[in-house]
Amino acid sequence: MNLNALTILIMKKVKLTYVLTAIFCSSILLFSTNVQAQYKTGAGLLIDAGDGITLVGPHIKNFFTPNHGGEGALLFGSDLTVLQAQYQYHQGIVNADGLQWYLGAGPSFIFSGNSNTEVSLVSSLGLDYKITNAPLSLSFDWRPRMVFYDGDSDFLPGRFGIGFRFVFK
Helix, strand or coil, X not given: CCHHHHHHHHHHHHHHHHHHHHHHHHHHHHCEECCCCCCCEEEEEEEEEECCCCEEEEEEEEECCCCEEEEXXXXXXXXXXXXXXXXXXXXXXXXXXXXXXXXXXXXXXXXXXXXXXXXXXXXXXXXXXXXXXXXXXXEEEECCEEEEECCEEEEECCEEEEEEEEEEC
8 A cells, every 4th residue: 555545544534533523522512401510529540542552540520610620630551651631621411410421622741661751632522420329420532632742743533531430529
């Protein structure tokens, strides 16, 4: 396969990703409702997996207002340590108590064992579920990442996150 054919194939996959994201976002917006945050702060474990290395570590989510929150994580995998933060916008889903969709983005710093540091932009589109009558929250999201290094960049569309949190009021 020559370089032009490979470039065309990659562009088709990126365009498909954008189309599917637009359809998903549009359908979520149709079924959204303005619901109060189900909890104020949650802390637990985040698993970030998919393209590349699986990362695991502690994370915390805090709501500044009912629909606006922030998430921070310190993740470890192979010889990497990743520090990341995200702003997240949340909306409730009609007739689904405790379930919210969210959209977020923020910076990430990747420290490798060979003293290299890379900067990336991480976005997220997912669902957050606060279990009724239990101090637990679960989340699942799509986390595409753009990594910048040595004057170059890589787009990693196939990243996903799973979060388990103990929540505080």
